[in-house]
Amino acid sequence: xxxxxxxxxxxxxxxxxxxxxxxxxxxxxxxxxxxxxxxxxxxxxxxxxxxxxxxxxxxxxxxxxxxxxxxxxxxxxxxxxxxxxxxxxxxxxxxxxxxxxxxxxxxxxxxxxxxxxxxxxxxxxxxxxxxxxxxxxxxxxxxxxxxxxxxxxxxxxxxxxxxxxxxxxxxxxxxxxxxxxxxxxxxxxxxxxxxxxxxxxxxxxxxxxxxxxxxxxxxxxxxxxxxxxxxxxxxxxxxxxxxxxxxxxxxxxxxxxxxxxxxxxxxxxxxxxxxxxxxxxxxxxxxxxxxxxxxxxxxxxxxxxxxxxxxxxxxxxxxxxxxxxxxxxxxxxxxxxxxxxxxxxxxxxxxxxxxxxxxxxxxxxxxxxxxxxxxxxxxxxxxxxxxxxxxxxxxxxxxxxxxx
Amino acid sequence: xxxxxxxxxxxxxxxxxxxxxxxxxxxxxxxxxxxxxxxxxxxxxxxxxxxxxxxxxxxxxxxxxxxxxxxxxxxxxxxxxxxxxxxxxxxxxxxxxxxxxxxxxxxxxxxxxxxxxxxxxxxxxxxxxxxxxxxxxxxxxxxxxxxxxxxxxxxxxxxxxxxxxxxxxxxxxxxxxxxxxxxxxxxxxxxxxxxxxxxxxxxxxxxxxxxxxxxxxxxxxxxxxxxxxxxxxxxxxxxxxxxxxxxxxxxxxxxxxxxxxxxxxxxxxxxxxxxxxxxxxxxxxxxxxxxxxxxxxxxxxxxxxxxxxxxxxxxxxxxxxxxxxxxxxxxxxxxxxxxxxxxxxxxxxxxxxxxxxxxxxxxxxxxxxxxxxxxxxxxxxxxxxxxxxxxxxxxxxxxxxxxx
Numbered sequence: 036x037x038x039x040x041x042x043x044x045x046x047x048x049x050x051x052x053x054x055x056x057x058x059x060x061x062x063x064x065x066x067x068x069x070x071x072x073x074x075x076x077x078x079x080x081x082x083x084x085x086x087x088x089x090x091x092x093x094x095x096x097x098x099x100x101x102x103x104x105x106x107x108x109x110x111x112x113x114x115x116x117x118x119x120x121x122x123x124x125x126x127x128x129x130x131x132x133x134x135x136x137x138x139x140x141x142x143x144x145x146x147x148x149x150x151x152x153x154x155x156x157x158x159x160x161x162x163x164x165x166x167x168x169x170x171x172x173x174x175x176x177x178x179x180x181x182x183x184x185x186x187x188x189x190x191x192x193x194x195x196x197x198x199x200x201x202x203x204x205x206x207x208x209x210x211x212x213x214x215x216x217x218x219x220x221x222x223x224x225x226x227x228x229x230x231x232x233x234x235x236x237x238x239x240x241x242x243x244x245x246x247x248x249x250x251x252x253x254x255x256x257x258x259x260x261x262x263x264x265x266x267x268x269x270x271x272x273x274x275x276x277x278x279x280x281x282x283x284x285x286x287x288x289x290x291x292x293x294x295x296x297x298x299x300x301x302x303x304x305x306x307x308x309x310x311x312x313x314x315x316x317x318x319x320x321x322x323x324x325x326x327x328x329x330x331x332x333x334x335x336x337x338x339x340x341x342x343x344x345x346x347x348x349x350x351x352x353x354x355x356x357x358x359x360x361x362x363x364x365x366x367x368x369x370x371x372x373x374x375x376x377x378x379x380x381x382x383x384x385x386x387x388x389x390x391x392x393x394x395x396x397x398x399x400x401x402x403x404x405x406x407x408x409x410x411x412x413x414x415x416x417x418x419x420x421x422x423x424x425x426x427x428x429x430x431x432x433x434x435x436x437x438x439x
Numbered sequence: 440x441x442x443x444x445x446x447x448x449x450x451x452x453x454x455x456x457x458x459x460x461x462x463x464x465x466x467x468x469x470x471x472x473x474x475x476x477x478x479x480x481x482x483x484x485x486x487x488x489x490x491x492x493x494x495x496x497x498x499x500x501x502x503x504x505x506x507x508x509x510x511x512x513x514x515x516x517x518x519x520x521x522x523x524x525x526x527x528x529x530x531x532x533x534x535x536x537x538x539x540x541x542x543x544x545x546x547x548x549x550x551x552x553x554x555x556x557x558x559x560x561x562x563x564x565x566x567x568x569x570x571x572x573x574x575x576x577x578x579x580x581x582x583x584x585x586x587x588x589x590x591x592x593x594x595x596x597x598x599x600x601x602x603x604x605x606x607x608x609x610x611x612x613x614x615x616x617x618x619x620x621x622x623x624x625x626x627x628x629x630x631x632x633x634x635x636x637x638x639x640x641x642x643x644x645x646x647x648x649x650x651x652x653x654x655x656x657x658x659x660x661x662x663x664x665x666x667x668x669x670x671x672x673x674x675x676x677x678x679x680x681x682x683x684x685x686x687x688x689x690x691x692x693x694x695x696x697x698x699x700x701x702x703x704x705x706x707x708x709x710x711x712x713x714x715x716x717x718x719x720x721x722x723x724x725x726x727x728x729x730x731x732x733x734x735x736x737x738x739x740x741x742x743x744x745x746x747x748x749x750x751x752x753x754x755x756x757x758x759x760x761x762x763x764x765x766x767x768x769x770x771x772x773x774x775x776x777x778x779x780x781x782x783x784x785x786x787x788x789x790x791x792x793x794x795x796x797x798x799x800x801x802x803x804x805x806x807x808x809x810x811x812x813x814x815x816x817x818x819x820x821x822x823x824x825x826x827x828x829x830x831x832x833x834x835x836x837x838x839x840x841x842x843x
Contacts, residue, residue, distance in 0.1 A: 055557075057784075060655050061465030064556065074655070074669055093766065094669045094773075111766070124792070125578045148558035152468065153459075154550050154583070156557045157564055158576025172562025174529045179558070236648060243643030248652045251464055251478070252693065265478060265498045289656065362497065362515070380461075388528070 036187045036396065037068075037103070043178040044083045049171065050143030051136060052178060054079040055151065059291070062150045063377035064179045066291045070189075071102030078132065079104065082139045090135070113138075129159050133166050144171045148179055176382060184374055184382040185396030190292065191420065194375070194398055197294040198418060198429040200245040201286055205296060205432050207241050208234065208282065212302055213438050215274075222274050222302060231255050232270030238284070247286035251379060254283035254297075261299070261411040264369055264404060276303040279312070279411035281404075285379050293379045295400045296430050297416035302438050312405050312413040313436050315347035319403040320415045323371060323385075327401070327419065327426040333389040337371040340403040341387075349405050356387050364408055372400040375418050397421040398429070440591045440800065441472075441507070447582040448487045453575065454547030455540060456582060458483040459555070463695070466554045467781035468583045470695045474593075475506030482536065483508065486543045494539070517542075533563050537570050548575045552583055580786060588778055588786040589800030594696065595824065598779070598802055601698040602822060602833040604649040605690055609700060609836045611645050612638065612686065616706055617842050619678070626678050626706060635659050636674030642688070651690035655783060658687035658701075665703070665815040668773055668808060680707040683716070683815035685808075689783050697783045699804045700834050701820035706842050716809050716817040717840050719751035723807040724819045727775055727789075731805070731823065731830040737793040741775040744807040745791075753809050760791050768812055776804040779822050801825040802833070 044052060056062040056076040059069065066072065068079045069089055077091035077099065089104040090113060099107045109115075113135055118127035136145065145168055147160065160170050176184075186194065215222045215229055222229040238253055255268040261281040274280070283297040299316070301309060323340040341351040350366030372385035375398050383389065383397050393399075402416030417430040448456060460466040460480040463473065470476065472483045473493055481495035481503060493508040494517060503511045513519075517539055522531040540549065549572055551564065564574050580588075590598065619626040619633055626633040642657055659672040665685040678684070687701040703720070705713060727744040745755040754770030774790035779802050787793065787801055797803075806820030821834040 058655075061554075098669070116765075146558050147561065148556055150465075150554050151557050151560075152552055152581065153555050153557070153560045153564070154552035154577040154581045155579060156555075156560050156576070157551065157574060158578050160557070160561055160564070161576050170561060172560070172565050173558040174562050175559060177556065177558045236650070239647030239650070240644045243647040244640060246640070246643070248654060250652060250654050251462075265502075361520075 036182060036185050039182040039185070040081065040178060041084055043181050044081075047173075047178065048144060049146050049178065050083050051139070051141035051145035052079075052081045052083075053132065053145060053147045054149045054179070055132075055147065056149040063183070063291065063381075065149045066377055067179065067183055069099060069102045069104055071099060072289070072291065073099055078135075080135055080139060082141055085139075088135070088139070090131070126162070129162050129166075133163060133168065136168060142169070144169050146171055146173055146178065148173075148177060180382050183376055185394050186376060186398050186420070187396075190376065191398070193288065193290045193292040194294065194418070195429055197247065197286065197288045197292050198296075199431065200247055200288070201284060201294045201296050202431045204238065204241045204245060204247070204286075205282070205284060205298060208238055209298070209300070209435070209438060211237060212274075215302060217276060217303070222276060229274040230270065231257060231268040231272045231274065234274065235268065235270065242286055247288055249284070249286045251285060253285070254281060256281045256412075259409050259411055261413075262406045262408045264406060264412065264414065274302065277301055277305065277309075279305075279309050279413060281412055281414055283414065283416065287379070291377050293375050293377070294429070295375050295379060295402075295416060295418050296432060297402055297414045298432060298434065299413040299415060300436055300438050304439075305437055308407075308410065309413070310436070311347070312407065312411070315344050315349060316403050316405050316413045316415050317434060318347070319343040319367075320401055320417070323401050323403060324417075324419065324426060324428075327393065327421055329393060329395040329421060329423050331393045333383050333385050333391055333393055334387050336385050336393075336401070337387050340371050341367060344403065344405060353387060365406060367403060367405055369404065372402050372416075374399050393421045395421055395423050440586060440589050443586040443589070444485065444582060445488055447585050448485075451575075451577075451582065452548060453550050453582065454487050455543070455545035455549035456485040456487075457536065457549060457551045458553045458583070459536075459551065460553040467587070467695065467785075469553045470781055471583060471587055473503060473506045473508055475503060476693070476695065477503055482539075484539055484543060486545055489543075492539070492543070494535070530566070533566050533570075537567060537572065540572060546573070548573050550575055550577055550582065552577075552581060584786050587780055589798050590780060590802050590824070591800075594780065595802070597692065597694045597696040598698060598822070599833060601651065601690065601692045601696050602700075603835065604651055604692070605688060605698045605700050606835045608642065608645040608649060608651070608690075609686070609688060609702060612642055613702070613704070613839070613842060615641060616678075619706060621680060621707070626680060633678040634674065635661060635672040635676045635678065638678065639672065639674065646690055651692055653688070653690045655689060657689070658685060660685045660816075663813050663815055665817075666810045666812045668810060668816065668818065678706065681705055681710060683709075683713050683817060685816055685818055687818065687820065691783070695781050697779050697781070698833070699779050699783060699806075699820060699822050700836060701806055701818045702836060702838065703817040703819060704840055704842050708843075709841055712811075712814065713817070714840070715751070716811065716815070719748050719753060720807050720809050720817045720819050721838060722751070723747040723771070724805055724821070727805050727807060728821075728823065728830060728832075731797065731825055733797060733799040733825060733827045735797045737787050737789050737795055737797055738791050740789050740797075740805070741791050744775050745771060748807065748809060751809075757791065769810060771807060771809055773808065776806050776820075778803050797825045799825055799827050
């Protein structure tokens with residue numbers, strides 16, 4: 036949460052935190068500290084234990100003032116145009132940072148964050164160091180990664196809203212698929228042969244109606260392509276009865292917050308093999324969810340899922356970590372989950388390598404999967420919030436396996 | 440173009456270029472050099488005058504091989520898991536870079552690019568320098584900014600396609616607005632009072648049908664809000680007859696390429712003042728477009744637009760650069776345009792400060808605007824390609840002012 040920033044700065048002995056970028060778009064740390072979308076970005080300055088200062092362009096200032104930083108000024112207020120005349124565009128920007136740090140009286144260690152081009156960032160840091168600024172880097176987790184890993188009340192509201200809209204879209208898609216008519220070996224949707232492409236267009240339109248976008252796409256993988264967890268589905272592929280369909284949707288709202296939800300199903304009846312995959316994954320998810328609570332070492336949730344899946348006779352990535360094999364392509368071949376917030380993949384990670392305890396306010400996916408190459412895969416995923424003694428499921432979509 | 444990379448490396452005396460990131464999403468330099476969307480990103484290495492090498496995760500490798508880099512390997516192929524055991528997650532990544540640079544025989548200057556968190560980037564660069572890697576920063580323009588500023592044939596195909604889809608969406612929106620019925624002082628669309636929110640939902644759905652997204656939103660600003668070029672429109676605002684509407688749409692396709700198009704119009708008839716704004720802007724755009732050609736100093740296109748707008752009696756930002764005023768909030772208050780490609784704002788910039796000549800293959804917006812606070816604004820924008828002796832308009836949408 037935002038209030039962790041000061042504690043983390045103190046722990047790392049950092050006197051100044053700067054977050055910058057020419058847009059808040061795809062710049063989650065900057066979005067986080069300003070609490071707002073700024074088309075032209077800005078520069079956020081925080082001296083430890085003091086209220087932050089935000090500089091933006093004149094065009095963004097009204098908007099910026101509606102965010103979380105109360106002290107907002109324009110670049111012009113700090114003499115940017117004068118620096119521009121004296122030093123030129125590239126140098127003026129870093130001279131401005133230098134001027135503001137001096138005014139804030141920051142002489143100790145400074146961290147500069149925000150998603151930016153590293154080639155330019157290297158230049159910026161080298162120049163500021165030459166001017167005497169004491170810049171440190173951060174080995175992960177950064178101060179802002181730690182803060183962002185537990186969600187505040189406003190953030191939870193945003194994520195809940197994306198979640199509820201996402202569930203609505205998924206329900207509409209399942210409802211549409213249920214209406215498919217079987218005719219001479221084909222599935223028809225409104226008289227046309229059902230293809231992945233058609234369904235994806237329907238999904239996109241439904242997302243748009245809810246005011247969501249899917250900047251990283253949507254997975255709708257059918258039949259054997261569902262055996263590859265990163266196959267997003269072949270648009271021309273015909274949707275067939277009785278075949279596994281992995282539908283993994285991860286939209287983002289205008290506020291910047293994401294949600295992640297996966298359902299696997301067949302249209303009509305499933306064969307035994309598909310049913311066995313579903314049962315294993317469903318059981319693994321329920322068992323893993325039941326372990327969640329504040330303080331649980333993240334890796335234990337993953338181990339629990341592995342235990343269940345192995346009990347059903349499938350392999351898991353544990354074979355790699357136990358040194359039994361170098362790679363596996365069948366069974367449970369990925370991690371159990373990851374944090375969700377202003378990105379679709381962040382801390383905490385529910386993986387075998389992560390001993391860090393879960394904390395109240397973490398929002399994570401729980402998404403075991405089992406994949407059989409050339410046959411298909413099953414993955415079931417909810418996004419949940421960690422609570423003191425358990426979890427709250429932010430997804431609200433039934434786990435139906437056979438649609439009819 | 441891609442082939443400029445070697446020339447730029449030589450000019451800057453750079454022996455090694457690295458572009459990295461944990462996703463190609465919103466990482467245009469990485470998308471550019473790999474020619475593909477990679478969910479988990481990768482590390483691109485190029486030794487000057489040699490073919491590049493790309494490392495990705497096992498999950499992305501098939502996809503990566505369909506991109507532009509022919510020599511693709513997994514992290515595992517370069518011993519990543521061994522480094523992981525020896526050094527832990529954070530250090531293993533940079534040790535991997537160190538190993539690959541040594542194998543490529545790179546001992547000269549190295550640039551590391553790609554959009555990444557600077558706090559982590561600072562750590563990465565400091566550690567690699569400690570290991571003996573000779574890392575340089577880049578003052579803009581970076582090697583990749585220069586390369587990306589002129590578009591290759593494949594890129595132009597992508598941009599043309601986004602452009603044609605964007606034009607289709609705009610035509611559908613204008614068609615819908617034309618069908619609005621006037622009733623007791625309200626405009627009705629399909630029986631409901633027309634609001635910005637309703638129209639925006641329609642726009643989003645049309646974008647979805649075309650397979651486009653608008654990650655940075657869409658501007659549909661009506662009446663006096665159109666006087667603020669950064670007001671994206673108030674969802675609850677009712678759309679009224681005879682009032683200025685600025686419709687600025689900037690979608691992105693799955694390939695990562697953007698397009699930018701603005702039309703300003705009124706529903707029904709316009710009053711004299713609105714018509715005067717339109718005439719000035721329309722004339723300014725035509726005149727600015729007529730100046731475009733390979734070799735033209737970018738600022739001259741902007742001056743031409745200022746000349747015309749001033750002739751119509753409106754102020755322009757030239758007043759600031761001439762020192763006549765410190766800021767202006769009325770008239771032509773922004774720059775004429777910017778490059779479009781894997782980002783919605785890149786080189787070249789058509790601004791008064793930019794003397795750099797336009798080059799064949801640049802793709803730029805030409806978007807003069809005139810704004811009268813409390814009244815409204817007009818902006819007309821096309822995305823065009825610079826050619827040897829002129830330009831090619833990639834937008835294909837009429838500039839109608841009065842919809843009826």
